[in-house]
Amino acid sequence: MVPLKSLIQLDKASLLPIFVQLSNQLGQLIRVGTLLPGQRLPGTRQLADLLALNRQTVVAAYDEGMAQGWLESRPGSGTYVASHLPDVKPQPLPSGDEPLLKNKATDGQPGYAFDRLDFLVRPVMTTQAGLHLDDGFPDIRLAPMDELSRAYRSYFRWGNPQQHFGYGDTKGHSLLREQLSMYLNETRGLQTTPDNMLITRGSIMGLHLASQVLLRPGDVVITGETTWAGATMNFRKAGAIVRTVPVDEHGIDLNKLAGYCEQQPIRMVFVTPHHHYPTTVTLHPSRRVRLLQLAEQYGFAVLEDDYDYDFHYLSRPILPLASADRRGMVVYVGSLTKSVAPAFRIGYVVGPSALIDELARLRRIIDRQGDPMLEFAIGQLFKTGDLKRHFRKTLRTYQARRDHFCALLASELRDAIQFTKPDGGLAVWARFDPAIDMEAMAGRAAQEGLTLSNGVFHNPPGQQLNGTRLGFASSSEEELERSVQVLKKVLY
Template identity: 50%
Template sequence: MIPYSNLIAIDKSAKTPVFLQISTVLTENIRKGIIPAGARLPGSRALADVLGLHRQTVVAAYDELLAQGWLETRAARGTFVSRSIPEIRPLALGKNVPEPGFSGKKAGFPFIIDPNLALPVLKGTNALAFNDGFPDVRLAPLDALSRAYRTVLRQGFRKNLLFYADTSGEGSLRAAMADYLRETRGLPVGTDNVLITRGSTMAIYLAAQTVLRPGDVVVVGEISYGSANLIFKKTGALLQTVPVDKRGLDVDAIEELCKKRPVRMVYVTPHHHYPTTVTMPAERRLRLLQLAQTYRFCVLEDDYDYDFHYDCNPILPLAGADSGGHVIYVGSLCKAISPALRVGYAVAPAEVIESMAQVRRIIDRQGDNLLEAAVAMLFREGEMRRHLKKAQKTYHRRRDIFCNLLKNELGNVVEFSKPTGGMAVWTTFDPAVSLPDLAKKAKENGLYIPDGSTYSNGQNAARLGFASVNEEEMERGMGVLRALLK
């Protein structure tokens, strides 16, 4: 006789409904073989009496288990544990029987731990932070987005947005993005040249998977965007570095490399080099394009913060001057609005976009159609422009205040150049200051700053983000650093 009153402990204060608590306990016990296959369960009234519950609660639990196939009813005889549940066949005890119990930690099969991928992920935080250069998510046009999202949800069926769809992205967003990129960046593109991704990280990944084979050479700056390096290494490509100076990547050094061996790709952030924020001037850009043409390599242009420039008009992207189809251009709304809004894009010759979409298909059947349609609506209704204009004005003012504070408060221990755009100041600390120690102590005092490790070139420097903090927060954060550096 199975002691159901002991077996089933009900917690009426728990969030889980009582009928689910009963069905969960019953399945666990059936799985373990404690209630064996074919066993007859007490009638619902009897079990309800034993447990002190309403009969309907037990009926609901039984119904749930009947629906899941754990139980079966036999006419006029009652409810039984199904005889055809494979999990309940107990293992014979003996030698070579695995330890019972699953620890949840250890795998029972070999798998790959890739040391290249063991880089810490830089997280955003709601706490006070001079981060790597993230947007102020408090400025995000959330009301407009939720209105657009509601409209899109309502139209979902009629506009066929609820089904499997184009792997390259939702059509209206591809079109809106092509318009936007033509108008703001002079990119001569149509819808076929645009692939919508979940952020620019995915765009870089797809570009790498599409262009690189094991052993291919990818050129990056001596100091560069660490996550992109990881993506390139994962393809089996070989990273070759070139110096970075006040005008970005050293293009002469790229040419020297090309003369020695075939180069398949050059990764570049010309608008504001990551992490140093310097801008690559027009003449270097044109040289790079000429080299791409001569040596037939792909330029992967990561334009992560093009929307934010303060002192002059931005230099147009390399992709705009590329007549030979050498550039894959990537960008995202994650910096423009919020990192949680996973909408990015890649722009490239149509045949490359098609191949990238084929790679995308095997890791992510398609993007978030509904979100993409809502974002397209924000573009169409002018909300995106309004937001970017507002953010640009706010960040411009914050950059000036932040740089003044940095100079006045920490000028004796830091060196920096005021960035012409973007969301962070590349700040080099005096060698007497240990940046990892400073970051640790700042955190203990309520301020997050990067400890420099993700830039991994041994410089005692970090990107201190100013965009996400208002004036009062900046002063508070600077106060923490000043007190620690006294």
């Protein structure tokens, strides 16, 4: 006899009904070979007495097991394990405290092999409560929630319900593509139509799609020595070989890039020219011109990630590379998540219509479409001017916070860090004294209630930058003051 009383463990405090728990556990005993095909089960009264249950609970569990195909009823004889099931080698009874019904499928490693890609292992940055100097996140307290809520509600009153609650265009909602195209033409000097726009769930999705469409195994991609790991992970996942060039106060080294081009075919160059990630430096105009010339000469694609163009504090920002592209060499990727709030996943890819069509076909097999309601709402905010007013308001706020934060760093931490006041963006790139252990420093700050990155993942192979990004935009001026005081405490 199988010791069912010791093998079946029912939790009467669980939200799952007892008869379902019992049926599930009987099924698991069958799957592991403890109960064999054709084996007779105890009668309902006997099992009810054994488990201290109501007989009707056992009847319901047996009925459920028969409905699932694990059990069968033989009139006049009783309830049996279904005879049609394949034989399973019985597992030995557990020793000690290990439960027989432990689910190994959800406990650690699977029963099959798969490749674990080390280059995908990277800390996931999240918005932290309390004091924080993050990677350069927006202040979600400034997000236009009331305006966005009104725009959401208008979606339910707009058009044909079958149309706007059904499947939509894989490229994104037509209203947002139209409004975003006009906005980018107005603010960035682009010359686009909605056919040049693909709406994505953040810029990372755009980078992924572009990598999958443009790259093949063995292709060479050039990035800066310091760059955004989210991009390089996508390039490597596509099978590309990533080569790096130095980055100085004027951006990536174009002489080094030209040398690579003479040595081997280059498929793509990835840049963040407006504010290089992570150092925030701006690519010099002369280098922008030469980069486009090299792209045309050698036929490589330029993947331009313009993650924070809307936040520039010195008059008019330098226009993106895409604005000067006349040969279709630039794929322009951007995002509205930093302009609104990270939870609202709206990004975009701008490129020749033939490329956008292919990106949309690929997007369809991983994400049939985006969020039509959110895309409509953001499109409405562009159309009414609410989003542009929000951009102007946050720009003034973030500029004031940048100025205040940089003044604090200069006055309170001048002996510990070096930095250049950024012309734009939402973070300061700070290089700490080489004697400072960044990981230990970040750990001590966390104990004092301040979250910041230790910057280790910014280090190129074989180099120790001892630097990190200190985001100022998501904190009020008073919070920035408290954060700097914590830094001062742990550094001195």
